[in-house]
Amino acid sequence: MGWVDRKLIRTSVAGMAALAGVAMAGGAMAQSVVVRSTGPTAAAYPQGKKLPANATVVLKGGDQVTVLDKAGTRVLAGPGTFTLNGAVNRDGGGATALASMMARGGGARTRTGAVRGAGAAPVVVAPTAPENVWHIDVSKGGTYCVADPAALVLWRPDKTLDGTGTLLSQDGSTSEVSWRAGNPLKVWPSATVPVVDGQTYTFSSPVGAPVKIRTMVLGTVPTDEVEIAGAMAEKGCTAQLDLLANLASATQAGG
Structure with a gap:
């Protein structure tokens, strides 16, 4: 075999490898992640x-x-057979809502709902869950993946009045958390209670029972929403996967 033949073989192998890489990348981009499953086939x-x-x-x-x-996100309801080929007829609303919810540093928005009746003014509908997947719901707790420990945000469902609570880490560090009326968001007090990977914290307040919050710090945060959900699943961040599942229900109910 001559030098030219070997060069051609190497070129062909390199070309096939590149094509395989493109195909694998395309497959990864097109994959789906289960964010909620109920019913007889849930185990599958x-x-x-x-x-x-x-x-x-x-x-x-x-x-x-x-x-x-x-x-x-979308809900598949049985009985039936579904092919996840991206051919489902959905407008851009679902993708836009997903991108907004998963944006890092995203703030809360005020939802308004139309009231039936002529001349009726819109009424403010208070969110029942964080509108950003990186915000921690202090009324429920759970396991949360953290993209940036220095910018972690605590969310409360009722923002009508001033609010206070206490954050306690398992090593004994503690800090008071205070919200002003009208604001549902508060930055995690990392100066006094550092955010530690895999650590469990207790949040208590005058309203509701104390809740447990576990933080899982992501070393690298993917840029693709599907890959982010996959990383959350691998870390056991079920509280955030539940938020994404709720988004699917809300999107389909509104559409």
Whole structure:
């Protein structure tokens, strides 16, 4: 075999490897992540399961599987067979809502709902959960992935009055957390209670029972929403996956 032949072989192998890489990248971009699963077949599609492009989901009656992909989130309801090929007819609203919820540093928005009746003015509907997936709900707690410990935000559901609470870490560090009326957000007091990977904290307030908050710090935060959800699933950040599942229900109910 001559030098030219060997060069051609090396070029062909390199070209095939490049094409394989492009194909794998395309598959990764097209995959879906299960963010909620209930019903008889739930064990086959557990929360956090990654599904490849063109995967077929077979559901029985009573099954509901919520998946997240590049087009947003959607609920698959059984019985039925569904192919996750991205061909589902969805407008850009789902993807826009998903991008807004997963944006780092995103602030809370005020939702308004139309009141039926002529001349009726819109009424303010208070959010029942954080509108940003990186915000921690102090009324429920749970396991949360953290993108930036220095910018971690605590969210409360009722912002009508001033509010206070106490954050206690398992090593004994403690800090008071105070909200002003009208503001649901408060930066985590990392100067006195550092955010530690894998650590559990207790948040207590005059309203409601104390809750446990576990923080899982992400060393690298993916830029792709599907990959972010996958990373959350691997870390066991079920509180955030639940938020994404709720987004799917809200989007489909509104559409």
